[in-house]
Structure formats: C-alpha cells, structure tokens
Amino acid sequence: MSEPLNVDDTSFKDVVLGAEMPFLVDFWAPWCAPCRVIAPVVEQLAVEYEGRIGFAKVNVDENARVATEYGIRSIPTLLLFKDGKPMTQIVGARPRAELKKHLDASLT
Amino acid sequence: MDNAYQLLIVGGGPAGLSAGLYAARSRLHAVLLERAMLGGQIMNAELVENYPGFPQGISGAELGSLMEQQAQKYGLEMVMAEVEGIALSGDGKIVSTGEGSYHAKAVIIAGGSEHSKLGVPGEEDFTGRGVSYCAMCDGAFFSEQAIAVVGGGNVALNDALFLTRFASKVVIIHRRDQLRATRILQERAFAENKIAFLWDTVVESIKGDTQVRELGLRNVKTGEESGLEVSGVFIAVGLSPNTGYLSGLLALSPQGFILVNDRMETEVPGIFAAGDVRAGSARQVASAVGDGATAAISAERFLSSA
Structure with missing residues (x-):
C-alpha cells in the first residue's frame, strides 16, 4: 500500500483503529486550498514510510461522523494514531520535515 | 558544489x-x-x-x-x-x-x-477544535452556530463576511472603537444582519471541553469582564x-x-x-x-x- 487509503465513517474503525502499525489520517475537503497543498506531501510520505506507517484520507464533507468524533474543526488536520488512539494532531499545511519528525516519533 | x-x-x-x-x-x-x-x-x-x-x-x-x-x-x-x-x-x-x-x-x-496569536489561555489547546486562523478552511464546520471573529482589519472583516454563510451569528470583537479595515468592507459588515460588534473589547481566555464553548472578555475602557458563548473563534489580529x-x-x-x-x-x-x-x-x-x-x-x- 503506497497510496493513502480513502476511508469513510464505516471503514474507519477497522482500517485505522484496528491497525497494528501507526496510522496517519488526513482530514480534508475538496474546497480547502491548503488541503490540496498537503495532499501530495502525504502521498510522498506514504511511499517513504510504506510498511511502517499506514496512511488514510477522510473527506470530512462526506464523513461527518468520524470528523465530529475526533473534534475536527480545522482542515487540513493530520491525526496520527497509535494503538487505536490519537497521539498527535497537526493542524494546517506544515513543512514535510516537521511531519517526518512526528512520524519518526510514532515509530519509537 | x-x-x-x-x-x-x-x-x-x-x-x-x-x-x-x-x-x-x-x-x-x-x-x-x-x-x-x-x-x-x-x-x-x-x-x-x-x-x-x-x-x-x-x-x-x-x-x-x-x-x-x-x-x-x-x-x-x-x-x-x-x-x-x-x-x-x-x-x-x-x-x-x-x-x-x-x-x-x-x-x-x-x-x-x-x-499573530492572541497569546491567551486556551488558544493553543483549542487550535483545530474551535480556534481557527483560516475562515476559508474551517468556516463550514460552524454551520448554524454562533462564532466570534477577533480583529478589526481587512482580514477580520473579510472573514466575518465569509462566515455569515455558515454561522447563525458572527460577533466581531475589536479592541478599539473603530475599524482599521478598508471602507468598502466596513460598509458591507455594518449592513450584514448576522454581524454584531463588541467594541473596546479584548479576549482574555478561551474555554471549553472537547471544543470551544466560551470566550472570557474584558472591556478595555471600563475594565468590565464578561463571557460570550460561541463554538468557534477566528483570530485575525495581524x-x-x-x-x-x-x-x-x-x-x-x-x-x-x-x-x-x-x-x-x-x-x-x-x-x-x-x-x-x-x-x-x-x-x-x-x-x-x-x-x-x-x-x-x-x-x-x-x-x-x-
């Protein structure tokens, strides 16, 4: 799996919470310009961390339940899950190097 | 090299x-x-x-x-x-x-x-959970809710006007008694029913539980303190x-x-x-x-x- 998986309200639990490896979830919407900026960065990271960290995308327009459950009120928000729990919340388009620091931290 | x-x-x-x-x-x-x-x-x-x-x-x-x-x-x-x-x-x-x-x-x-940040208690904790610096990105999360915009410049007024599409009410909180924003934006904001103004007022704290619920306010002229119930606050203070x-x-x-x-x-x-x-x-x-x-x-x- 080298591309972020599109998950929805229904599949979120199985895919993300049930995963054995850490999972980075990109909450986004089509009308959000910074979301379009961060998407290719997340795609690159998905390739780079393949097999070590899972990557998923949640379209908040279509999946309000999971966005509400995690209190998402800004997009893009990246939520990094470990052992089924949100560990780090990253709001806004941030530099790649900063994202990598959080990802590396989740692997220790 | x-x-x-x-x-x-x-x-x-x-x-x-x-x-x-x-x-x-x-x-x-x-x-x-x-x-x-x-x-x-x-x-x-x-x-x-x-x-x-x-x-x-x-x-x-x-x-x-x-x-x-x-x-x-x-x-x-x-x-x-x-x-x-x-x-x-x-x-x-x-x-x-x-x-x-x-x-x-x-x-x-x-x-x-x-x-710029306000630098008040709660601002960092609630960023992404009701505190926002991007009306375009986050406005849609506040459909039919009361929200506040802090600031009095062009960005603050543009944000407030944009947010009226979603919010039931937008309160502009400004520390002075007049706006810095360009005239045409002021005219639009004053004409918009959903927008209200709190003048001479600063935000002292942002409170809530899993998300923003209330702002602690202070009037800079009278010193009077008050609370404002909102589910979001957009910060545009420069x-x-x-x-x-x-x-x-x-x-x-x-x-x-x-x-x-x-x-x-x-x-x-x-x-x-x-x-x-x-x-x-x-x-x-x-x-x-x-x-x-x-x-x-x-x-x-x-x-x-x-």
Whole structure:
C-alpha cells in the first residue's frame, strides 16, 4: 500500500483503529486550498514510510461522523494514531520535515 | 558544489514568485524554497478584489496558482523546504534547510508573515477544535452556530463576511472603537444582519471541553469582564514576520521586519528582502509583487557587478 487509503465513517474503525502499525489520517475537503497543498506531501510520505506507517484520507464533507468524533474543526488536520488512539494532531499545511519528525516519533 | 545557485529565493508567495519570474526570465540560475504552501497567504483568501487586472475579483487559490504557473513556465526551479538559517561564507551565502543546504551568491528573502496569536489561555489547546486562523478552511464546520471573529482589519472583516454563510451569528470583537479595515468592507459588515460588534473589547481566555464553548472578555475602557458563548473563534489580529532565523545576520525592526532601502537591499550585500517580511510593506498582493520585481532586478544588478 503506497497510496493513502480513502476511508469513510464505516471503514474507519477497522482500517485505522484496528491497525497494528501507526496510522496517519488526513482530514480534508475538496474546497480547502491548503488541503490540496498537503495532499501530495502525504502521498510522498506514504511511499517513504510504506510498511511502517499506514496512511488514510477522510473527506470530512462526506464523513461527518468520524470528523465530529475526533473534534475536527480545522482542515487540513493530520491525526496520527497509535494503538487505536490519537497521539498527535497537526493542524494546517506544515513543512514535510516537521511531519517526518512526528512520524519518526510514532515509530519509537 | 552541490545545490549551488546564483540566486536563492526564500518563500513562494506573491513576492517570491514575482522575484522568481523575473529571475527566470533573466536566465539566472535560481531556486525558490517554500516551506509549506506555494502561493502563500493568499491561498486562504476567498476572493481577492484589489489586485488589478481582475475586475470581477479572483480567488486567492487561483491567483496563487497562476503566479506559480507563470514562474514555472520560464523554468524557475521550486523546492519544498523550510529555511532554518542563513550564513555568510566568503562572497556567498549558505542557506540551511530541513532538507539540506544550498549555496547562493545572492538571496532574496520573501518569507512573508504568519497570523499573530492572541497569546491567551486556551488558544493553543483549542487550535483545530474551535480556534481557527483560516475562515476559508474551517468556516463550514460552524454551520448554524454562533462564532466570534477577533480583529478589526481587512482580514477580520473579510472573514466575518465569509462566515455569515455558515454561522447563525458572527460577533466581531475589536479592541478599539473603530475599524482599521478598508471602507468598502466596513460598509458591507455594518449592513450584514448576522454581524454584531463588541467594541473596546479584548479576549482574555478561551474555554471549553472537547471544543470551544466560551470566550472570557474584558472591556478595555471600563475594565468590565464578561463571557460570550460561541463554538468557534477566528483570530485575525495581524501578522508576524517569519524572521526568527535571521536575528544576528540582518537588521530587523523592533517588530522583526527586515530593514531595506528602496531597492530592497538589506545592509548585507547580496541579501534582499521583499513583500510582507520587509519593514514598511503595505502588505498587499499588489505591493508584494512590486517588491519581488524590484528585488530581482537589484539582485541581477548585484550578480552582474560581482
């Protein structure tokens, strides 16, 4: 799996919470310009961390339940899950190097 | 030498992209570094109505993307990397980034600014959970809810007007008794039923549980304290320059903006500044592109005389 998986309200639990490896979830919407900026960065990271960290995308327009459950009120928000729990919340388009620091931290 | 250029441009907003366009057309060996979002701050503006040439206005995201395409068309190299420091080395400059080092004879700093924070309790904790700095990104989460906008400038009023599409009520909280925003925006805001104003008022705290519930307010004239129940607060209280990494290298204003002359030259030969990041900027897209062009022309002159 080298591309972020599109998950929805229904599949979120199985895919993300049930995963054995850490999972980075990109909450986004089509009308959000910074979301379009961060998407290719997340795609690159998905390739780079393949097999070590899972990557998923949640379209908040279509999946309000999971966005509400995690209190998402800004997009893009990246939520990094470990052992089924949100560990780090990253709001806004941030530099790649900063994202990598959080990802590396989740692997220790 | 790896990563060696004639000109390095820090920042991919309107100032940096204009400088890059000029540099590329001058066939300088140039690279532009952007840390997060090519296009810069305007990418978050719903509609830019004061940039000449677009009588119907243009979305900030579209304008930013057009500027990027135009620089790209002439071959400007653009790299996503965050600059962490600039050091002088002989007659060149070494620019260190999160993704390795670059060498350049000349540097244009067009790193822009970012939204200032209020610096009150709760602001950091609730960021992304009701505290927002981007109405365009987050407005839709507040459908039929009461929200507040803090500030009295153009960004604050544009945000408030945009947010009336979603929110049931928008309260503009401003520390003075009059607005800084341009007249036409004031007229629109005063005419909008959903917008109310709290004058002479500052936010002292942001409270809530899993999300924002209430703002603690204080009237700066009477000292009276009060609470305002809202589920979101959009903060638009001005901009701080991205110059933390430059202290000790360049002369900065007390607020941290880079001091330049009218050719956009800093006190260090071969280092220029353009756009929001320089002291005295009008902080408009129109002035930023002018700065970028001026800085690129000055840099080219510097390179050909060096």
